[in-house]
Amino acid sequence: MGALLHLVLETPGARSLELLLDATMEDEPEPVFLAPTYHEDDTNDSRVCFWKASDPTDEIFDFKPQPSKENFLFLSYNLDLADQIEEIREKMHGIEDLQVGRILLFIQSALLAEPNQPLIEWLDAAAHFSDVMLFVDRTNGCAAAIKTLQDRYASLRFPMETFVLAKKINPWARILDPTPRRISHVFDAEDLLEREDLHQNDRYLQRLANGDRARSIPNPFAIIT
DSSP, X not given: OOEEEEEEEEOTTOOHHHHHHHHTTTOSSOOEEEEEGGGGGGOOOTTEEEEOOSOTTSOSOOOOOOSSXXXXXXXXXXXXXXXXXXXXXXXXXXXXTEEEEEEEEEEEGGGGGSOOHHHHHHHHHHHHHOSEEEEESOOTTTHHHHHHHHHHHHHTTOOOEEEEOOSSOOOHHHHTOOOOOOSOOTTSOGXXXXXXXXXXXXXXXXXXXXXXXXXXXXXXXTTOO
C-alpha cells in the first residue's frame, strides 16, 4: 500500500492541527501536515507546511503530498467545501501510490450551543464526506447539543463514527483506521461504482447545465480568519 492522505475538515476553534500533532508525535515515519495559513500561529512544528489560497478562482492549494506513510491535508473553512473536495479529487488522479485514508471532521462544540441553519447545512455536507466526526472541548453546556447532532446522523443512517474527544487519552488508532465509513464515493475507483455513485452525481458535487451546483453548501465561516 502506498501513502495515505487523510483529509481534515474543521470548524473555527476546533484545534484540529494541535490535536493531530500531539496524537502522531511518536509515529514513524513522521507524518506530514499541510494546513491553511491561518494555522501558522498555532505551531512551529517542522512536520507542518502551509498552503494559501489568495483567490478562490485560482487553484485552491498547491497540493504536494510527501512520500511519507501518512499525509494530513487540512481544508479551509474559508473556502467552498465542494470546490475543495473536487480539487483534491482531480489532483489525486496524477499522483501514484496515494489513496485517501480517513476524512476527519473536527467540530468546536461551543458552536453547537446556538446552531443556525447555515451551520447545520454545512455540517450535513461535511458529514456526507466524512468518516469520523470529532467533538472538541465538550462542556456541560453543549452536551445536549452534541447528543442532538449525534442522534440526527444516526437517524439518517450515516455510517460515520462519532467521538467526543477527551483532554488526554483518545482512541486515535481507531479514529485514523483508513477503513471508509463515509457516504460519498467521490474518492472510490469509478470502475467499481454504480452510475448514481459517480462523483458527478454526488449530491454536493453535481452540477446543472449552466455549471452551477445542483445543491450549494453555505459557508458560515467565510469571514472568520
